[in-house]
Amino acid sequence: MNTMNRATTETTSGVIDKLRALLGDRLSTADAVRESHGHDESWHPTEMPDAVAFAESTEEVSAIVRVCHDAGVPMVPYGAGTSVEGHIQATHGGICVDVGGMNEVLEVHAEDLDCTVQPGVRRMQLNEHLRDTGLFFPIDPGADASIGGMTGTRASGTNAVRYGTMRENVMSLTVVLPNGEIIRTARRSRKSSAGYDLTRLFVGSEGTLGIITEITLRLYGIPENISSAVVPFETVEGAVDTTIYTIQSGIPIARIELLDDVQMDALNKYSKMDHPVKPTLFMEFHGTDAGVAEQIAMVKAIGDDLGAGEFQWSDKLEDRNRLWQARHDVAYACKAMRPGCEIWATDVCVPLSRLAECIAETRKDLEGVTIPAPMCGHVGDGNFHLAFVLDPNAPEELRQAEDLNERLVNRALAMDGTCTGEHGVGLGKQKYMRAEHGDALNVMRAVKAAIDPTNIMNPGKMLPAQN
Numbered sequence: 001m002n003t004m005n006r007a008t009t010e011t012t013s014g015v016i017d018k019l020r021a022l023l024g025d026r027l028s029t030a031d032a033v034r035e036s037h038g039h040d041e042s043w044h045p046t047e048m049p050d051a052v053a054f055a056e057s058t059e060e061v062s063a064i065v066r067v068c069h070d071a072g073v074p075m076v077p078y079g080a081g082t083s084v085e086g087h088i089q090a091t092h093g094g095i096c097v098d099v100g101g102m103n104e105v106l107e108v109h110a111e112d113l114d115c116t117v118q119p120g121v122r123r124m125q126l127n128e129h130l131r132d133t134g135l136f137f138p139i140d141p142g143a144d145a146s147i148g149g150m151t152g153t154r155a156s157g158t159n160a161v162r163y164g165t166m167r168e169n170v171m172s173l174t175v176v177l178p179n180g181e182i183i184r185t186a187r188r189s190r191k192s193s194a195g196y197d198l199t200r201l202f203v204g205s206e207g208t209l210g211i212i213t214e215i216t217l218r219l220y221g222i223p224e225n226i227s228s229a230v231v232p233f234e235t236v237e238g239a240v241d242t243t244i245y246t247i248q249s250g251i252p253i254a255r256i257e258l259l260d261d262v263q264m265d266a267l268n269k270y271s272k273m274d275h276p277v278k279p280t281l282f283m284e285f286h287g288t289d290a291g292v293a294e295q296i297a298m299v300k301a302i303g304d305d306l307g308a309g310e311f312q313w314s315d316k317l318e319d320r321n322r323l324w325q326a327r328h329d330v331a332y333a334c335k336a337m338r339p340g341c342e343i344w345a346t347d348v349c350v351p352l353s354r355l356a357e358c359i360a361e362t363r364k365d366l367e368g369v370t371i372p373a374p375m376c377g378h379v380g381d382g383n384f385h386l387a388f389v390l391d392p393n394a395p396e397e398l399r400q401a402e403d404l405n406e407r408l409v410n411r412a413l414a415m416d417g418t419c420t421g422e423h424g425v426g427l428g429k430q431k432y433m434r435a436e437h438g439d440a441l442n443v444m445r446a447v448k449a450a451i452d453p454t455n456i457m458n459p460g461k462m463l464p465a466q467n
Contacts, residue, residue: 006093012050015073015095019053022063026054037078037088037096038347041143041331043342043392044086044253044427048097049076056101057184058174058213062250065211066180068095074456075178077207079119079146083153084345085426087206091460093387097211099148105129106214114171114188116216119148122146135219138163141422142328148212153424154204158327161247161380162254162286163220165422170203173337174214180450188216200448206424214458223286226254227296228314228323232278236260236363238307239279240356243379247352251295256380257327260363263334263374270333271326276309282327284320330376334387337372344388344401346428348412349421352382358415359384365407371397373404383421412436433464 020027028034029051038048055061065068068075071075074094081088090096103120109134117126122144127136133137141150141157149155151173156165163169172186185198202209216394233239243256259267265277283299285292300311314320333342350358359375366373366386377384386408388401409432417433419425434441445463448455 006073009310011071012073012093015067015071016051018067019051019064019095022067023053023060024057026056028052028054034096036080037076037098038090040081040083040086040088040104040426041343042084042086042426042428043344043390044089047089047091048093049090050093052078054098054101058176059098061097061176061211061213062180062182064095064097065176065178068456069179069454072454072456074459075154075211077148077211078460079149079152080122080144083149083422083424083426083430084143085423087153087221087424087426087461089427089459091427096455099211099213100146102148102213103146108133108135108219109188110121110135110219112188113219113221114216115219116172117147117212118214119146119151119212121147123147123150130219132267134222137169137217137220138220139166139169142331147215147217151203151215152205152207153213154422156378156381156383156422158255158257158284158378160322160378160383160422161256161361162252167203169218170199170215171218172216173199173202173212175202175210175212177210178454178457182213184214186216192341204424206426206462208448208462209457211457223254223288225289225292226284226286226315226320227292228255228282228284228320229296230275230280230282230312230314230323232264232276232280232309233303234278234280234307234309236359237356238303240379242281242299242303242306242308242361244352244355245306246299247380249298249302251298252287253283253295253299253380254286255282255324256378257282258375258377258379258384259327259330260375262372263330263376266333266337266374267326267330268370270336271329273326275312278309284324322330327376330374331387334372334374334389337374338389338391340391341389342392345385345407345423346388346405346408346422347377347383347385347421348408348417348419349383350412350415350417354380354415354417355379355384358411358417361411362386362408363403369400369404371400378421381421382417427461430462430464433462
């Protein structure tokens with residue numbers, strides 16, 4: 001399925017001419033524009049599209065897709081460019097379809113706890129729009145990603161332990177298929193038994209099945225009380241066990257994040273904080289005043305038995321925002337450890353009962369490694385990350401990172417986990433798809449072939465080439 005060749009220069013030139021007639025100056029072939037759309041925030045090399053089309057409506061996306069489809073020219077959907085596994089590199093050239101300008105909140109149904117947005121809406125923009133309604137959208141992957149991109153990669157983030165991922169919070173989609181046809185995958189009802197679940201098919205499809213142009217999302221009431229805490233531990237094991245016992249005890253904690261000592265040192269320096277340089281949990285509790293007080297007491301009792309240090313509390317909005325912004329800035333804190341270097345970010349997810357073992361074995365792997373590899377993670381759902389800070393022009397450093405990443409993924413798969421809990425597959429995790437999915441990979445290829453038989457929608461991503 002990934003054997004597609006780059007379209008001929010003559011064919012692509014004809015498509016560019018047609019799109020320029022359709023879009024005017026919203027079709028760009030400028031080198032700077034193409035370069036900026038030829039890479040995400042990962043270490044994967046830039047691969048530029050032949051042109052970038054800036055769409056403004058579902059109908060316009062459909063028109064762009066029809067032109068490309070008729071000529072057999074590949075397309076790569078683009079939102080904010082914040083992915084980290086090489087999702088948007090134009091490996092086969094073609095047209096990058098940028099929907100970032102489609103950034104309107106179309107409808108808010110406060111009484112139904114849902115809203116409909118265009119794909120270019122950013123998560124922070126959405127919550128600012130919702131602020132006066134008393135509602136919020138909880139999925140928080142860290143970067144100010146676009147809702148379309150979050151849907152395409154099945155994003156999650158710090159709140160997933162309580163509110164779930166994009167998979168649980170997308171109710172319906174409008175999608176432009178690879179032939180230009182426009183479909184709506186579901187209605188706004190909270191549940192349905194009618195037909196195949198097409199919404200879940202497109203959530204996490206990474207732009208390989210179509211271009212998402214509208215998303216209907218679940219919303220939640222802003223809690224009466226929100227309290228955040230930071231607590232250091234003497235050991236990673238103590239922090240991980242506190243997490244496991246908290247979840248197994250049924251405590252409805254909203255966020256519980258682990259940062260190891262290497263990551264805490266980098267965070268302190270980058271975000272101008274002074275937390276102990278020890279394995280640390282960042283936590284947040286949502287609920288009524290009484291409910292939050294009860295959750296805090298229960299978690300503190302668990303932590304005290306497992307080597308927790310002093311809990312530092314943040315109840316004021318500005319203090320909580322500063323705390324979580326620091327957590328979200330860990331990628332930049334990692335980069336600051338070695339100026340001029342890049343980050344190879346990777347993640348895995350395992351059943352919660354295997355989390356402590358997986359992290360312990362991973363830490364042994366990191367002993368004696370010459371490149372920094374801070375660890376952090378959404379440990380409340382068994383998901384953690386490594387960030388290899390390396391010189392991409394140093395073959396030995398790349399080799400080290402590749403070896404460590406492969407050992408990490410194989411370890412997670414052996415524990416009945418996944419090669420990626422939230423980053424997605426893109427280019428970086430393709431080679432592990434067969435090991436994870438076995439013969440189910442053939443079903444995925446059949447779905448791709450049925451919807452995109454000419455393989456023009458983000459070709460070269462997710463599904464590995466057939467040998």
